[in-house]
Amino acid sequence: MIAQRYSYLSWLPLLLVSSSHPQWPSSWRCIPQPARSSVPCYCSGRQTWAGSLCGTLRIPGKRKRNEIMLRYVVALSLLALSWAQDCQVANINVMQNFDKTRYAGTWYAVGKKDPEGLFLLDNIVAQINIEEDGKMTATAQGRVIILNNWEMCAHMFATFEETADPAKFKMKYWGAASYLQTGNDDHWVIDTDYDNYAVHYSCRLVDADGTCLDGYSFIFSRHPTGLRPEDQLVVLQKKTDLCLLGKYRRVAHTGFCESGTSLDPQ
Incomplete structure (x- = not known):
């Protein structure tokens, strides 16, 4: 004492x-x-x-x-x-031998490092699809706040362009409503076991020293209740590898988008 x-x-x-x-x-x-x-x-x-x-x-x-x-x-x-720690974007390791077919299906965002600008807040559910031509597309929904605290469930769409690395895509996305964000971001799959968890990363702007100036990341689970205990340590290590440890927030799933308040696709 x-x-x-x-x-x-x-x-x-x-x-x-x-x-x-x-x-x-x-x-x-x-x-x-x-x-x-x-x-x-x-x-x-x-x-x-x-x-x-x-x-x-x-x-x-x-x-x-x-x-x-x-x-x-x-x-x-x-x-x-x-x-x-090496935090340069060019040196970030992604999933080896990535299989987009196994990656397809429903994913629930359970953790999120936010970017700048208007983005989905919570109740985020993504559906990854493989089209007949083999290309990957996605739809997503989640709660947003617009026009002076007006809560809505927004719908988003995305197409993916493949690159030389199977785990790195260019993702073009847009919203059902014109005031939702649009863009053409990187979509990197850092790690996944396909059946339980996936770690996504995107850097929008690289700083002069090679580190990420504006980026975001999702922690996905196949289960809306969150990650299994055995997956949490793996994901924790990936957060550290991305130099984002402590920068994520929890993404809740309350059934908001099933309540009927939504921005439906036009």
């Missing part, structure tokens, strides 16, 4: 000193000194420079110290990983 006026970081220097001497007892205390004193703090007969740390300070037990040090190590490891 520690006096309320001290934070964990306040006694980190003493913690580092004491952790190198595990034989020192957990009841080790600093001899009280004037608050914010800049004199040495004498502890159990040993002198350690504590500066403003002198005062009512008690060093935690060995087990607690080890737990705290482990947290620092994990935090520093994650920080080092983020520094070393």
Whole structure:
């Protein structure tokens, strides 16, 4: 424990000193000194420079110290990983040996990293189709808010142009209503097991350093209730690989688009 006026970081220097001497007892205390004193703090007969740390300070037990040090190590490891991570769009890995036929069918968006502009908010359901000529198309619906908080269920359409990489498409999309967004974005399938989950990614604008300046991503599930526990760790790793960890929001499915309030196709 520690006096309320001290934070964990306040006694980190003493913690580092004491952790190198595990034989020192957990009841080790600093001899009280004037608050914010800049004199040495004498502890159990040993002198350690504590500066403003002198005062009512008690060093935690060995087990607690080890737990705290482990947290620092994990935090520093994650920080080092983020520094070393390659976030350039050109180096993003996509699904190997992608099979668009197995990808077809109904997908429920359960997570979403938003782009700029008006976009589907929630209750997002996509239907991927393979046409007779082998081309992939899609329809989607989801809740949008337009015209001063008017909630509607919007319908979207898309066609996909294949590229040299089977998992990378150019997706031309448009809405049933003229004020819905239109575009011609990348549609990359980062990972999928076809039966349970899929991770989609699109970068609309690449920055000068090669990273994505404006992009979006969907986490899809075959089940409206969300991802299975065994799929969550896989998806978490893919979010990290995309440099988007912590930027997704949950997509709810409340049956809004079945309520009859929709922007029907013209």
